[in-house]
Amino acid sequence: MxxxxxxxxxxxxxxxxxxxxxxxxxxxxxxxxxxxxEPDNYAVEEALQIIARVGGNVTVVTVGSQDDEEVLRxxxxxxxxxxxxxxxxxxxxxxxxxxxxxxSAFVQKGNYDLILTGVQAEDGGAQVGGMLAAMLDYPFASxxxxxxxxxxxxxxxxxxxxxxxxxxSEIELPCVLSIQTGINEPRYVGMRGIRAVAxxxxxxxGTEELKLDPATVGRTAAKVxxxxxxxxxxxKGAEMLHGNRxxxxxxxxxxxxxxxxxx
Amino acid sequence: xxxxxxxxxxRAGVVDDSAAELLAVAKKIxxxxxPTAIVTGWGAEVDxxxxxxxxxxxxxxxxxxxALAYPNAELIRRALVKVLPxxxxxxxxxxxxxxDLAPGLSIKLNxxxxxxxxxxxxxxxxxxxxVRQEFGGQVSAHVECDIxxxxxxxxxxxxxxxxxxxxxxxxxVEKSGEVxxxxxxxxxxxxxxxxxxxxxxxxxxxxxxxxxxxxxxxNIAIAQEFADALGAAVSCSRPxxxxxxxxxxxxxxxxxxxxxxxxxxACGISGAFQHLxxxxxxxxxxxxxxxxxxxxxxxxxxxxxxDLLELLPELTSKIRExxxxx
Numbered sequence: 001m002x003x004x005x006x007x008x009x010x011x012x013x014x015x016x017x018x019x020x021x022x023x024x025x026x027x028x029x030x031x032x033x034x035x036x037x038e039p040d041n042y043a044v045e046e047a048l049q050i051i052a053r054v055g056g057n058v059t060v061v062t063v064g065s066q067d068d069e070e071v072l073r074x075x076x077x078x079x080x081x082x083x084x085x086x087x088x089x090x091x092x093x094x095x096x097x098x099x100x101x102x103x104s105a106f107v108q109k110g111n112y113d114l115i116l117t118g119v120q121a122e123d124g125g126a127q128v129g130g131m132l133a134a135m136l137d138y139p140f141a142s143x144x145x146x147x148x149x150x151x152x153x154x155x156x157x158x159x160x161x162x163x164x165x166x167x168x169s170e171i172e173l174p175c176v177l178s179i180q181t182g183i184n185e186p187r188y189v190g191m192r193g194i195r196a197v198a199x200x201x202x203x204x205x206g207t208e209e210l211k212l213d214p215a216t217v218g219r220t221a222a223k224v225x226x227x228x229x230x231x232x233x234x235x236k237g238a239e240m241l242h243g244n245r246x247x248x249x250x251x252x253x254x255x256x257x258x259x260x261x262x263x
Numbered sequence: 264x265x266x267x268x269x270x271x272x273x274r275a276g277v278v279d280d281s282a283a284e285l286l287a288v289a290k291k292i293x294x295x296x297x298p299t300a301i302v303t304g305w306g307a308e309v310d311x312x313x314x315x316x317x318x319x320x321x322x323x324x325x326x327x328x329x330a331l332a333y334p335n336a337e338l339i340r341r342a343l344v345k346v347l348p349x350x351x352x353x354x355x356x357x358x359x360x361x362x363d364l365a366p367g368l369s370i371k372l373n374x375x376x377x378x379x380x381x382x383x384x385x386x387x388x389x390x391x392x393x394v395r396q397e398f399g400g401q402v403s404a405h406v407e408c409d410i411x412x413x414x415x416x417x418x419x420x421x422x423x424x425x426x427x428x429x430x431x432x433x434x435x436v437e438k439s440g441e442v443x444x445x446x447x448x449x450x451x452x453x454x455x456x457x458x459x460x461x462x463x464x465x466x467x468x469x470x471x472x473x474x475x476x477x478x479x480x481x482n483i484a485i486a487q488e489f490a491d492a493l494g495a496a497v498s499c500s501r502p503x504x505x506x507x508x509x510x511x512x513x514x515x516x517x518x519x520x521x522x523x524x525x526x527x528x529a530c531g532i533s534g535a536f537q538h539l540x541x542x543x544x545x546x547x548x549x550x551x552x553x554x555x556x557x558x559x560x561x562x563x564x565x566x567x568x569x570d571l572l573e574l575l576p577e578l579t580s581k582i583r584e585x586x587x588x589x
Contacts, residue, residue, distance in 0.1 A: 011398065013533070014475060017555075018397075018401040018402050018556070027402060097369070122398050123397045125377070125378035126362045126366070126378060126379070131370050134340075134368075134370035140363070142362045143362060143363075160518050161359045161454070162358070162359065162517065163518075163519070163521070164457035164511050164512070164514065165456050165457050166454065166457075167451065167455075168451075169449050169451050169452055171448065171449040172448040172449070181505045182504055185507065223374075223375035224376065224408050225406065226407075227404075227406065228405050231402055232403050237566075238559075238561070238562075238565055238566030239565050240565075245569070249574070252578060255547070255565060256493065256526055256582075257585070259525060260468070262494075262586075
């Protein structure tokens with residue numbers, strides 16, 4: 001089983017307060033803590049668990065710059081055998097379709113049975129996986145929360161649908177699946193693991209190696225462009241309680257009692 | 264102006280609430296639009312759904328096909344690609360089905376794709392301005408879409424006020440004949456209904472709900488003690504279930520339970536829309552979070568910026584005192 005997992009390096013929302021920069025055209029990126037997009041990490045763990053059962057190899061790939069190598073190394077420390085960086089100046093400003101086109105070109109260089117992505121990026125909208133599948137003409141399923149191998153190049157998968165219900169399907173390989181968080185418990189990566197892969201070479205491919213028409217990627221090809229970030233004017237917003245903790249405790253408990261919360 | 268289509272989801276013959284929201288979006292894109300509803304399915308219930316939609320849509324395209332009895336995104340995509348005109352705008356709800364169908368549909372239609380939209384900012388020629396959120400709702404972004412070759416847009420459920428139109432007097436246009444045979448490489452087998460948990464959080468008057476801010480499994484006990492003092496139950500947001508600290512049956516949100524308590528104490532919950540989607544009945548929301556920018560403070564009635572691991576035990580003692588005094 002040859003598995004490719006597409007990952008992305010994103011600002012970690014559990015470590016940062018995301019704020020606008022002074023000009024308002026971007027978020028404040030100074031001193032941001034970045035990490036691998038959380039659902040992508042679950043996808044890598046799932047790939048590793050699959051090859052532990054049936055054998056094979058896991059490759060992790062990302063589209064970005066040298067800075068993004070750190071998330072590839074982190075996932076290699078988890079156990080992915082190979083990391084590949086897709087990087088080229090003309091990739092800058094690509095929309096989701098552009099990213100999918102770059103990944104599609106990379107997929108066609110290899111021979112993957114299964115391609116996994118995270119369900120959604122912190123700064124994205126659950127777009128690339130489904131677009132990539134359609135470009136490759138592979139079947140696709142989103143929000144996948146379990147994978148079971150069947151005979152005859154098929155998988156039995158479940159998707160998370162409303163109310164915590166699960167939709168069970170059979171899907172043929174090769175296919176693209178977008179992985180939901182909670183599908184497994186991603187293994188811990190320690191400093192020793194990171195050090196062990198620190199000097200493993202990470203090949204970098206650009207338009208030339210990917211045989212990609214530069215006109216299909218980057219800002220000029222993008223049909224969808226982010227103009228700026230903003231923080232919407234709040235509605236009423238919460239009444240913020242200030243003061244010492246004793247006062248706050250008294251106020252909160254009074255409110256709970258008043259709202260019928262103390263029976 | 265390109266023609267606008269709204270893909271309608273329905274179950275057991277009942278049209279999903281999102282249909283009226285998609286109609287509102289169509290009007291925001293083009294005030295003079297005569298949007299067309301598209302319905303797929305099989306059997307008598309599809310006819311009922313189409314007839315009902317005629318009240319609000321001037322035209323309803325019906326695609327009845329045995330293979331579409333269950334909404335399989337791959338099959339529906341193939342059917343839509345056969346019937347949709349080039350350059351059109353297709354609207355879908357951003358829920359599990361739209362997430363499955365929309366990205367691939369945009370590729371096969373060769374049109375722009377923007378997902379999970381919260382607002383339409385207006386249109387100038389082929390340029391449509393839309394609004395989406397990033398980073399769990401901490402910031403929003405203005406996004407520009409080139410719709411010269413059409414667009415597929417998914418719309419966040421609940422973000423648009425439903426369009427109440429019951430005077431469209433629409434007509435049903437039979438499109439089934441254009442679809443022909445359909446086959447997919449993904450086959451639906453069954454739906455497994457979520458297991459009931461030890462506590463039914465949908466029946467509680469007070470919920471003490473914990474999120475990522477509870478930090479570790481052992482700290483759940485701190486929230487449980489507060490809940491016990493109140494006579495409440497503990498519920499949670501998604502990261503707590505992902506980390507296996509609580510059962511799935513305790514999760515509030517679009518992929519968990521829909522709850523309608525009187526009082527909701529959100530402890531270390533950032534307030535992503537998927538979580539808030541599970542909170543109905545306008546409860547009194549008390550939010551405790553150490554991040555003053557957490558989106559939960561936009562929807563809460565009362566907010567406290569504090570370390571919940573220190574605040575909760577004090578609240579518990581105070582409630583116990585009050586009970587003794589009573």
